[in-house]
Amino acid sequence: MEKDKGKITLKDVARMAGVSRGTVDRVLHNRGDVSKRSYDNVMRVIKDIGYEPNIYASILAHDQNRSVVLLLPSYHTGEYWEMAARGAEQAKAYARTFNVSIETVLYDQYDIDSFREACIQLLGLSPAAVVLAPVFRNETAVLTAVLRERGIPYSYVDTKLEEDGYLTFYGMPMYKSGYLCAELLFDSIASVPEAADQMKVALIRIERDRNRKSDPTATRREGFFDYMTEHYPDVEIRSVFINPRDPESIVGTLSAFFTANPGITHVAMFNSRIHLIAPALEILRAGDMPRAVGFDNLDGNLAALRRGSIRYLITQHTDEQTRLAVNSLVDYLVLNKEPERRDNYMHMDILSRNNVDDY
Amino acid sequence: MEKDKGKITLKDVARMAGVSRGTVDRVLHNRGDVSKRSYDNVMRVIKDIGYEPNIYASILAHDQNRSVVLLLPSYHTGEYWEMAARGAEQAKAYARTFNVSIETVLYDQYDIDSFREACIQLLGLSPAAVVLAPVFRNETAVLTAVLRERGIPYSYVDTKLEEDGYLTFYGMPMYKSGYLCAELLFDSIASVPEAADQMKVALIRIERDRNRKSDPTATRREGFFDYMTEHYPDVEIRSVFINPRDPESIVGTLSAFFTANPGITHVAMFNSRIHLIAPALEILRAGDMPRAVGFDNLDGNLAALRRGSIRYLITQHTDEQTRLAVNSLVDYLVLNKEPERRDNYMHMDILSRNNVDDY
């Protein structure tokens, strides 16, 4: 494209503008102490010959110690937010090639005070940029106000607030994911739609979400129901609530449910925890496994997929989201690169037993 | 994690190892002229304190004009290899942050002489690294021999030769992709397997491949047949050959085929060109569209997917493959980073009408 041969340097610009390197430098950084005449000269030369600073020399001379801090919900092994942490780990490799370090601050997503503390801790780290998963919306708004005031760029992952101070957002299209879930579930009778009247669906939900007003999967459920209404309006759909904190109880809960609701042929679960019910299905329905579709590539889910107790997983790449969010901030910080898109809805992957291996 | 404050430099290593900067440098680059004693000392210190070179200083001092050259089949808009070129374009962004430029040399994949010429042209560019799509296997072997002799690292995309001089390979698991194709195609009767005896499959193939001994999709077809034998041994499978150079003829060919073979319910195509037959299906089978599954995310294929004339596409991310191959070479050149894996079989994406939007 452009000739890299006779690389144009700041010195060249200085010479061509009839000034010194220092003056060009002052112009480039709007640092004042430059006469209008010199300023114009320099600017003209820069435009004319298309000078671009050498970022390596710049960074080397600068030698800053930037760090990107992630603010995420804490997690146990195998849980949803672990994937985000994994993505952060991957981003580290990229960041460290730019001498940017990555730190993570965790909070309890069910304890607003821990979030407040985490915010204070985060600011104490004096981050060069921040990645947020905004579970507590009001408190997050407070934090981002501070960040904006301090000129610290930040990005959202998973969910975003409706404001426009953020650099990027990486998330999943929730409504569509529910729609897709229904489609995959009922693709099993696509060639014989008249079989629909023998089909019956169980939606597995979390006990705690039953009375929760802000269920994060509500939109997804909406997409699911819309698909069903459009394509299979007469199929029966039942909900059953399990308690994820007490895995022992799940077999019992489902056993009672299947007895009370015979003929369940399809199972769906809208959060990331379908791995919790896979063993129960294997025990209770070994003979005639219902077709099950769930979300997210947790290790437990992938294992169940491989065992055959789950037919499809729809994944949103939480790790990728985090990785890309960090990278966008690093690019912005180091290379002055504006992101291509502010809002990035990630592609949903469909995982089956036969394409999970090279995942 | 590590303290970035007192950044460890090459000079520190030298001091701690009781040698000079030059010696450390020689060790780092395996440049010889170092006594075993000094070598061991330096290596130990490096391990101990976890020294990592500052790439900015490194690149700045280096200031070479390396270029990575891609050797790919030429293409028209909307064809398979265009995706590889697109991936190269994306890699450019990454490469340029390291002052590495990307060049592409194209050849006619049906003309061996053009390949030979391309090889000469490539060597004339004195590349720092090369990415290859080895259509002509024998000639490619000749080229790679030269590259090895000159110490130029290279990577394969799409296909590889069975040798072990390459740095990385990025491709798709072909057998599995065929297996997956069959599964997706017949998932439509998964809940009512007894419907299988009313199903009939058409495999659309390319006229030119009929007598070709090295059909690149042969392995894929094998996976497909294995799945069918295992799960639906009695389903009828018919092949029909079309001429992609004469799109006008396709409707006629398929029309005759459907007449001769009534009751086709499923259609599969193992190369990237299923977009060629989508219009024909829309015309000939508007009333009862067969279920069609194809490969690769060509724009034409995606459009047909959106229109509903294709049910699923299995994609192998040719663009990603190329991008990653280039990146692995850049990392190797600039950062001395060995690739994590030599052979990288890419994940296969399943695309349906409902997850294609954010692709």
Next chain:
DNA sequence: ACGGTTTCCGTGCGCGCGCACGGCGAATTG
């Protein structure tokens, strides 16, 4: 005319590393 500001500008140093050059002691050779 002279001291004191203000405005504007040039120069030198250092960031950490790659590499060429030259040097020094020990081994080898005639």
Next chain:
DNA sequence: CAATTCGCCGTGCGCGCGCACGGAAACCGT
């Protein structure tokens, strides 16, 4: 034993830029 070679090593320069320092005009008031 002197001359040469060889193995090993240290030093200096430059990559392009940021920034601090100091200095030269120009301007001002007395």
